[in-house]
Amino acid sequence: MKPIAFSKEELRDMVGRLQAYFADELETDLGVLRAEMLIAFIARDLGPAFYNRGLYDAQTLIAAKSEETVEAIYGLEQKPGGR
Secondary structure, eight states: OOOOOOOHHHHHHHHHHHHHHHHHHSOOOOOHHHHHHHHHHIIIIIHHHHHHHHHHHHHHHHHHHHHHHHHHHHHHOOOGGGO
């Protein structure tokens, strides 16, 4: 699987959010390099689980919408004799 790539702006935003989380919730200072390393770990080792969940959720939604479409088309069928 191709690794997740983030733009510089996305990475900068994630680093800032991760540093704020560590400061607020864990009362720990997290340097930029360590934050970037943690993001890389999460993207590489945990990212596929989130990605796969997204695919599963999308597949479930598409299947439900497809079934709705089939039912709507069935409702448009005309019976012989116009009744």
